Amino acid sequence: MKKTAIFAKVHDPRCLVVAEDLIRWFRAREITPLVQEHLACRLSQPELAVCLSGEQIAEAADLVLVLGGDGTLISAARHVGGREVPILGVNLGSLGFLTEIPLSEMYPALERCLSGDFEVSERMMLQVSLERQGREIELHRVLNDVVINKGALARIIDMETVVDGQYLTTFKADGLIVSTPTGSTGYSLSANGPIIHPDLECVSLTPICPHTLTNRPLVMSGDVTIGITLKSTHEDVFLTLDGQTGVRLVCGDLLQIRKAQQRTRLVRSTSKDYYEVLRTKLKWGER
Structure with missing residues (x-):
């Protein structure tokens, strides 16, 4: 994977900080980070990323990384769903149904994706x-x-x-x-x-x-x-x-x-299964 797109919830300062770190992390591994204009204009070093339209990113990306919540992931999926590019959803807030990978697991999950050692959930x-x-x-x-x-x-x-x-x-x-x-x-x-x-x-x-x-x-x-x-x-x-x-x-x-x-391909978390996400999100078993 030589080109990775980053979609972020740009109004969340936490997402911007993580996006900056990710861009440097990708550059150190000779991977080209792709971002949209509304994210690029909020970066302190926009020259480190390649700014493209959503349609151009959909054509070029080998992997999509989403920082935010389920809404951000759905927006990214609508851009790249035609190519069935793997999407890694990282949740920076409350647990999401789609962005089920916590920030603490982001870099290990990325390492697995880059080495090809990952599973995806294919969504209709x-x-x-x-x-x-x-x-x-x-x-x-x-x-x-x-x-x-x-x-x-x-x-x-x-x-x-x-x-x-x-x-x-x-x-x-x-x-x-x-x-x-x-x-x-x-x-x-x-x-x-x-x-x-x-x-x-x-x-x-x-x-x-x-x-x-x-x-x-x-x-x-x-x-x-x-x-x-x-x-x-x-x-x-x-x-x-x-x-x-x-x-x-x-x-x-x-x-x-x-x-x-076409299908949406979501990278699975290795630490949470669907039933755990369902149980936690809906607070089943709690009084």
């Missing part, structure tokens, strides 16, 4: 197409979830949903969450969605505050294609992708959601 992603009047206007990949949500003052919205061309139902709710197993411990969980092991190949459909109490979360094969058409008029409705990109929807808009060909 979703491809999301937004069609308006028969024309595709948006195309995205997401790691966590696709959320349709009403505005603060909007009434309940109607979302006609089909699975592999077969009519499922028209959800009448505050919104709808289509989640990967990775995203099952995010917004979906707060809406009473199921916790799904990240190694599974499936997708969950969770209504937000449904008008009909019998509308329960539904788990389906990861190979299905889900079509959702907005049927409501005169309502403020938004599409949110991984909690980071938003698009206003209008009546008649059609979402086509299916499994992406």
Whole structure:
């Protein structure tokens, strides 16, 4: 690995300090550190790193190092997910579901990555197409979830949903969450969605505050294609992708959601397994 990208939570001073140390550590090993402009401009020695756009980093990096929390990692994954570059997530705050490697383990984990002695968790992603009047206007990949949500003052919205061309139902709710197993411990969980092991190949459909109490979360094969058409008029409705990109929807808009060909590859921690992270994060067993 000759080029390593660093994504950091730039508004956290701790992340900037660690990023500075990492850049020098990489340079001492003749590894080129790659950073985006918003990080480079906050470094005391920006000339030690190569400043590139997110798209250029995605093409060039052999390894991605993320400093921050799960949100920072999801942002990095959306940049590099197309190439399936290994991502090493280092958590500098509270334990994360995705950034599970603590700072104390960062350099040993990096040494393993550079020597090729590491394991990855391959995470399913979703491809999301937004069609308006028969024309595709948006195309995205997401790691966590696709959320349709009403505005603060909007009434309940109607979302006609089909699975592999077969009519499922028209959800009448505050919104709808289509989640990967990775995203099952995010917004979906707060809406009473199921916790799904990240190694599974499936997708969950969770209504937000449904008008009909019998509308329960539904788990389906990861190979299905889900079509959702907005049927409501005169309502403020938004599409949110991984909690980071938003698009206003209008009546008649059609979402086509299916499994992406690409995957996100997360470097596993050698000291924590998934169940320990789950137990610790959700405080299971505590009184």
